[in-house]
Amino acid sequence: MANYGTNEFKGGLKIMLDGDPHSIVSNEFVKPGKGQAFARTRVRNLKTGRVVERTFKSGESVESADVMDTSMQYLYSDGEYWHFMNPETFEQLAADKTAVGEAHLWLMDEAVCEVTLYNGQPLAVTPPNFVEMSIKETDPGLRGDTATGGTKPAYMDTGAVVKVPLFIEEGEKIKIDTRSGEYVSRVK
């Protein structure tokens, strides 16, 4: 396994810390004129998503993490696992609940997701930034009300609940930003 020295640290670098893969969020080089140099980093634990600060002595080296992001197509869920396919190699992988996390709310057939692999196993699933979904259930639309800015909950097949404008009807297709879980627009 490769090692990275502190002088190679940069945002996005994947390293092993305390037995878990981490991604460097930011790194700043600190050195008093007459003193020891340090690398002050913020790192994200790729298993838990938690971001912590971590300081290294300058020149220290850290093991690289065998982590890579791959674009994969969502196939189906069997209730316990979510199945994905690499569209180039047709290789299939199953991600468990921990890896999928909140992403399951936005997984629809053939959605192309970023699957983060650690030692070849899915560690995290990032849905596309925007998805289009049909509303399964919501209160009847208030016709003509496009100005008041009021919202109501709309329920999706996946279990997601999105706040939508009052004029939106059941069965309509809407565009959603998965990063915020917010309604973007109607899809015609």
Add this chain to the structure above:
Amino acid sequence: MSPSTVDACVPAGHAWRPTASPAALRQAAQLRAAIREWMQQHDVLEVYTPPLSFAANTDPQVESLSVASPSVSQGSASHGTAPEGRGYLHTSPEFAMKRVLCAYPETDIYQIATVFRAEVQGRFHVSQFTMLEWYRVGMTHWELMQDVEALFTHLWSAFGLTPLPVETCSYCREVHRRLDGWPDDLKGETIRDYFIKHHRSFPEGLESDVAASLDLFMDEFVLPDFNENAITFLYEYPASQAALAKVGNDANGLPVAERFEVFIGRVELANGFHELSDAAVQRTRFITDLEQRRVRSQVPVPIDENLLAALREGLPDCAGVAIGVERLLMILGNYSHINQVTSFSDANA
């Protein structure tokens, strides 16, 4: 002052271009002119000393760049294993300037020099930068702090800015207040436990190096409190961190190094000393440095025997300070990256 939005990165295909804007180049020239004006007003003589020397800075925390240089004499270097014909680019003009002072002890001198360090680059770090260094004969480090304040007032006025107020912080007392021990009596474990108690990251094994643990302690817990709109003088350093300063006593008779650093916010701008003049003590510190270099597997460097010979002749009682000119300009011009105030960066020099 409005925050500068200039991008510090060199766009692809434009590596030939300066990283500083025309405005930044003008400000840099304005700053050098204002410095020279103040020095002339205070009767401090500008000197120039050679950037290339047969000897190097022994400080284990400062790595010199070396070049092949057949013309540089090896005659007066000692303790080094440097190959014949190697010269070292100065990391500060200190040794040469002290030799001038030993020879001509009645003159205050200053220099604006490009200095070189084998250093990682960052927002505040570049491997070649401009250092303003000056020496005042007969002054202590206390008086020199007032000198620094007076220069800053002059520079801020030259830039049309309101001069900053001064705040002070005693290194030893600050450590004592938080860690309940005088820095030189502390164990690395005590410092480590303080980090753990405050949920801060402490590099593995760092506790075996008390000086480095203290460096990180200051950076983590003390520097963040420094006022961004004031000049903070950090003084009364631990005796173990005396470097090239005299060791004296604080008001309670405890040993402290007679040196100071100057900060604005947490940006370190300057390092000042009540200069060590004892040749024997200086030699011991050089040898201690080389021993530390050996322990850390760093390259050995030749000691400047000419400096030691000069010190034996006698250094007048004096205080000296070195200021990072680019960092000063970053603050005066409100720049966020050092590349914005250097004509070219390390990446396209």
